[in-house]
Amino acid sequence: MTNNTKISIIGGGGNIGGALAYTLILKELANTIVLVDLNKNVAEGKALDLGQAAAFEEGKCDVIGTDDYSNIENSDVIVILAGFARKSESDTREILIDKNKGVMKSIAPMIAKHSPNSFVIVVTNPVDIIAWIMSNELNSLIKDFNYNKLIGLSGVLDGGRFQYFAAKAINSKNCSGDIVSPYDVQPMIIGSHNNKMMPMIRYSGVNGVSFEHIMNIEDLPADDVENIKKQTISGGGDIVKLLGTSAYFAPARAICKMIKAYTKNEKRLLCCSTRIESKDDKNGIYLGLPVIIGSEGVEKKINFKFTDEELKSFNNCSQEGIKILKESK
Ligand SMILES: NC(=O)c1ccc[n+]([C@@H]2O[C@H](COP(=O)([O-])OP(=O)(O)OC[C@H]3O[C@@H](n4cnc5c(N)ncnc54)[C@H](O)[C@@H]3O)[C@@H](O)[C@H]2O)c1
Secondary structure: OEEEEEEEOOOOHHHHHHHHHHHHOOOOOOEEEEEEEEOOOHHHHHHHHHOOOHHOOOOOOOOEOOOHHHHHHOEEEEEEOOOOOOOOOOOOOHHHHHHHHHHHHHHHHHHHHHOOEEEEEEEEOOOHHHHHHHHHHHHHOOOOOHHEEEEEHHHHHHHHHHHHHHHHHHHOOOOOOOOOHHHHHHHEEEEEEOOOEEEOOOHEEOOOOEEEEHHHHHOOOOOHHHHHHHHHOOOOHHHHHHHHHOOOHHHHHHHHHHHHHHOOOOOOEEEEEOOOOOOOOOOOOOOEEEEEOOOOEEEOOOOOOOHHHHHHHHHHHHHHHHHHHHHOO
């Protein structure tokens, strides 16, 4: 990785773009941030504001706002936020597919032309489908395209939500106040980034103490654990109901964690939307799985030995992707 890290954010003039750039500045994770947006004025205005915010930090960071893709030349990381966000509950992620597919088709040639070796993080929803679409577009445009250099945001964000709700539930059982920090909760959320997502309780815990133990010994009722799962699954939708638009602070923080794992070669095990390689009809689609992220991108995919019930849920998560994959052939 270069010592002069350049992060380009496409659709960077929007809500997550601003929050992500600000977080990257505060954490000193970038020396150059490029906000590319159809709305040039907003991109330029946010870049000025962020550049001035960066003046308060020791680490130097230039922020460029533009609608000109030549500015993304040789980026280390490209984050894709461009597209349409959910504006109401009835605006499901799935309804967005057609609109956002067109957006990906317009962006992919720009990435192929100006920065074909970047690590690409797709955020635009429905993320598993859009990551798959973008990977196909880039594969058709870039010689020897490496699928390990493209992931989507899913389980890292959903995991943060799980940490928040799990700590709250555990702490509510203890009258003497907070005992568990959300930071110490280890989540494991796989499958699709929608209401079929799979919070894997048997792989989750608090600094090595399993949920099974917390339930049996510390008397956390099974109903409370079901509630943690439900709250995690509806976490994004509940914010849309209140704000009228998608969440952006937690998504920005989650993307930052993924960027750092790559730019600092951290070899972190993170649940990301990643390309499935299998002998069945799931082969080629994108779904959330734990992967190791380092300077090569996805360096290893962790395989699960699913129970029958988990396999049923994972297959259920894959239905939409398989349908779209078949229709595209
Ligand atoms: N994967 C996840 O976990 C997750 C979480 C939250 C939000 N999201 C998704 O992330 C995306 C961004 O969310 P947001 O809240 O920042 O949305 P937003 O509407 O605030 O920002 C999107 C930006 O994209 C720009 N844009 C649209 N089409 C473009 C194009 N062709 N080229 C360049 N820029 C373009 C818009 O002008 C806008 O500034 C949405 O699709 C949202 O659903 C995903």
